[in-house]
Amino acid sequence: MxxxxxxxxxxxxxxxxxxxxxxxxxxxxxxxxxxxxxxxxxxxxxxxxxxxxxxxxxxxxxxxxxxxxxxxxxxxxxxxxxxxxxxxxxxxxxxxxxxxxxxxxxxxxxxxxxxxxxxxxxxxxxxxxxxxxxxxxxxxxxxxxxxxxxxxxxxxxxxxxxxxNAASGAAAVQPPPVPPAVADTLIAQTASRLQSGRPTVLFLGGRALREENLYRLGQIAAATGARLVCQVFPARLQRGAGRVAVERLPYFAEQATEALAGTEHLILVGAPAPVSFFAYPDKASWLAPADCEVSTLATAGDDIDSALEALVAAVGASGEPSLVTAAEAPAPEDGPLDGLLVGQLLAQHMPEDAIVVDDGATNGLGAYLLTERASRHDWLALTGGAIGQGIPAALGAAIACPDRKVINLEADGSAMYTIQGLWSLAREKADTVTILFNNRSYAILNIELERVGAGEPNASTLSMLDLSNPDLDFTSLARGMGVNASRAATVAEFATQLTQALATPGPHLIEAMV
Missing domain, CATH: 3.40.50.970 (Thiamin diphosphate (ThDP)-binding fold, Pyr/PP domains)
Structure with a gap:
């Protein structure tokens, strides 16, 4: 050996x-x-x-x-x-x-x-x-x-x-370390803050966003009036019908600041304190109010499950939490496709226990908002902000959970970072549907260009944010790597193609012209 x-x-x-x-x-x-x-x-x-x-x-x-x-x-x-x-x-x-x-x-x-x-x-x-x-x-x-x-x-x-070179043999397996327990004193202090009557936000990430912990957090919110808010880009959020809903902190700093305005206690559970993704002229980097008390119940590496179970008991939260009720999404009228209509159709057709990978940039937000009351599902977001995650993460999720449909919301600019992943999806017969938003632009950067105050853009400037000339043909790219692919420019075309892709095992790509 x-x-x-x-x-x-x-x-x-x-x-x-x-x-x-x-x-x-x-x-x-x-x-x-x-x-x-x-x-x-x-x-x-x-x-x-x-x-x-x-x-x-x-x-x-x-x-x-x-x-x-x-x-x-x-x-x-x-x-x-x-x-x-x-x-x-x-x-x-x-x-x-x-x-x-x-x-x-x-x-x-x-x-x-x-x-x-x-x-x-x-x-x-x-x-x-x-x-x-x-x-x-x-x-x-x-x-x-x-x-x-x-x-x-x-x-x-x-x-x-x-x-x-020769080795003696395999090494002994090592058990993983047990996550550190949260101290009883910290749980008591957190309970006191929650029961203070002051406006309080529980800011959530990591294992706090799993279904069983969201249930506990929902009990705590019902008993204390605290708000539940999660990170802009959570690693894995279990959401949809029958689960406890959380607010998602907005991406843009000014909107996030407004969302947290009036908060007097910000309690961190599995997440660091919220800060702006980037610095902007005349905009805040620290997003909590200046006079807000920020404390940590548990870091992402702590035993969050036990901490929240203890916190439920400490605040006497024995009641039932408010759960998301299923809502039948109405079928939109036919017409030109856009990101919001894609989200509406996804909410209508998404199967139970789907896994959604969101690398959709500007077009992913509409789908997120419109699927809040869809069948229960897991949402995997772009945690580090480095685009090009969607196709690969969908591959990994599909191999981890072969009995669940994986839906990848993919922006055109992001897709070109890791487009090779389509070949691996085909080779592994991964049960995935890639919804490719093709708006022929780094659309988020067009927004950011104005927000950072970089001056009036000219044609040369805008050319660095433009993905046309020539247009990218993702349907042909996907087919060339062995993935079943189609293009939709209207609501009716997309609805038909989505229904077929969700009903058929294996990898599919729908190029949504938005």
């Missing part, structure tokens, strides 16, 4: 089942080990950002890590945008990154880089294997570390010689 085989045996024993791979020469021993185990599903991705985004989507839905298999520093660097989104989402993820043989690094070969530094930027835990036996032990530790604090990124750097 060599080091790569010992590593793979250890990872499989630790419960890892899927590897999203874009390997190179340094990883050939690892590729062979994956193929020979027969117990690790390899998913080839044609770009490293697809691999990391897919591992993020998988981790959010499976609550356990998948692997990425990446090639040296340049390959890992290609994965970083979606590593960033995964880090912000608190996704459990294990990166296995091949590197030059330990004795080869001294020669500064063309692909040599400071891989440990790159890995450390993205990861909560990083280990450069020191021997074939250390490689297996590092794999066991990485899986445990990835599941610490309710999910984070762990990276193992694999010198090629440690993969091909």
């Amino acid at each position: 060599n080091g790569a085989e010992a590593l793979l045996e250890t990872l499989v024993a630790s419960g890892v089942e899927v590897c999203f791979a874009n390997p190179g020469t340094s990883e050939m021993q690892l590729v062979s080990a994956i193929g020979n185990t027969g117990r690790m599903r390899p998913v080839l991705c044609l770009f490293e950002g697809v691999a990391s985004g897919a591992a993020d989507g998988y981790g959010r839905m499976a609550d356990k890590p998948a692997l990425t298999l990446l090639h040296v520093g340049s390959g890992f660097a290609n994965s970083l945008a979606n590593q960033h989104n995964a880090r912000r989402a608190g996704s459990p993820l294990v990166n296995i990154v091949g590197d030059h043989a330990s004795y080869h690094l001294q020669y500064d070969a063309p692909l040599t880089s400071d891989l440990p530094a790159l890995a450390a930027w993205a990861s909560a835990w990083t280990k450069v294997a020191e021997s074939p036996d250390d490689l297996a032990a590092a794999g066991a530790a990485a899986v445990a570390e990835a599941q610490a604090e309710n999910g984070r990124i762990a990276t193992v750097v694999v010198p090629a010689d440690h993969a091909w």
Whole structure:
């Protein structure tokens, strides 16, 4: 048994089942080990950002890590945008990154880089294997570390010689650390704030947005009058009919400031304090009122489940919470398609327990608002703001939950970051519907151009935000990668195509001309 085989045996024993791979020469021993185990599903991705985004989507839905298999520093660097989104989402993820043989690094070969530094930027835990036996032990530790604090990124750097040299055998599985408990004194202080009668907002993220915790939070809100507000881009929000509704903080700073106006207590549960995504002239960066008291009940890495259960008891919240009632969305009249009409049709047709991945930028908001009373579903948002998450995350979510339909809301500009992911969707027969909003523009940047006060735009300026000349043909691009694809320009066309795609297993793309 060599080091790569010992590593793979250890990872499989630790419960890892899927590897999203874009390997190179340094990883050939690892590729062979994956193929020979027969117990690790390899998913080839044609770009490293697809691999990391897919591992993020998988981790959010499976609550356990998948692997990425990446090639040296340049390959890992290609994965970083979606590593960033995964880090912000608190996704459990294990990166296995091949590197030059330990004795080869001294020669500064063309692909040599400071891989440990790159890995450390993205990861909560990083280990450069020191021997074939250390490689297996590092794999066991990485899986445990990835599941610490309710999910984070762990990276193992694999010198090629440690993969091909002999190893003693697989390492012992390591149990994941238990999330830290929230102190009883902190729960009592939070209960006191909630019962003070002052305007209070519970600001939510992480595991606080799971169905069972939203039920508890709904009980607390009913007993105390507190508002429930979640992050702009939650990692995984369980919503829809039969669940407790939460407000979603608006993206634009001035709207978010208005939404929080008058709040005297802001209690953080699984989320950091809300701040503006960017700085703007004459607009606030800190979004809570200046005189608002901000406190933390639990961080994203704490035992949020137990903390909220204790808080329900501390405030005497034994009643039933208000739940979202299902509403039959009316069928819109036929006519030209736009983002709001797509949302209305999605609310009408979305199956129960669907998973929605939102990389839709300006057109995703309408769909979000209009599906609040749709069948229950999970909503995965763009946590780190790095576009290009949608297609890969949909791939990972579909592999994690093969019995659930995945609907990806994808902007045209965002899609071009990771368009290669369509090929992997086709190869894996992933049960996905990609709704591709084609407005031939980086529409959000047209809005931001005005908001930052960058002056009156001219034709040259606007050309940098324009996705026409030539127009992108996503229907042809998708078909060229093996995905069933169609184009809709009217309500009737989209309704027909959506119904067919939702009823048919496998990957579909609908190019919505909006």
